[in-house]
Amino acid sequence: MASGIGRARRLYRDCLRQCLAERICVHCGMAAETDDPNVPDSLFGFLYAIQRPGSGGVTVPVCRECASASKDIRFATPEAQRRHIDAVLRARHRRDLAVADWEDDEVARLGYVLRTAVLNGIDGRERAEARLAWPRRRPKGE
Numbered sequence: 001m002a003s004g005i006g007r008a009r010r011l012y013r014d015c016l017r018q019c020l021a022e023r024i025c026v027h028c029g030m031a032a033e034t035d036d037p038n039v040p041d042s043l044f045g046f047l048y049a050i051q052r053p054g055s056g057g058v059t060v061p062v063c064r065e066c067a068s069a070s071k072d073i074r075f076a077t078p079e080a081q082r083r084h085i086d087a088v089l090r091a092r093h094r095r096d097l098a099v100a101d102w103e104d105d106e107v108a109r110l111g112y113v114l115r116t117a118v119l120n121g122i123d124g125r126e127r128a129e130a131r132l133a134w135p136r137r138r139p140k141g142e
């Protein structure tokens with residue numbers, strides 16, 4: 001029987017190929033902005049085999065926020081790194097994640113400025129939720 005950790009690792013490895021090909025942050029699904037050499041120990045061999053690096057070494061594509069969240073910390077497994085980054089993202093985006101749901105007719109009754117603020121807030125919440133659910137969901141607009 002497959003363990004939860006085994007499933008998570010397979011999911012991560014599958015999404016790594018897509019992230020490398022499409023320059024997607026491996027941790028949250030946003031557009032990658034840099035290449036992070038902070039690779040969990042247990043993934044090094046796998047990444048080395050699929051990347052065949054030149055002089056640049058083994059790296060993964062990441063957004064700046066995820067890169068800074070795990071900067072200077074070594075992780076044994078991708079699950080440990082992901083748990084750490086999720087906790088950091090959850091804390092940084094706690095206000096986005098707390099935005100309430102609005103019914104369409106409630107939003108329609110608002111003036112332009114408030115309606116725009118509410119819709120931007122809902123977009124921010126959905127983006128934060130999708131980043132935490134990556135790779136099962138992908139943030140919109142990325």
Ligand SMILES: [Zn+2]
Pocket residue numbers: 025026027028029030062063064065066067
């Ligand atoms: Zn990210």
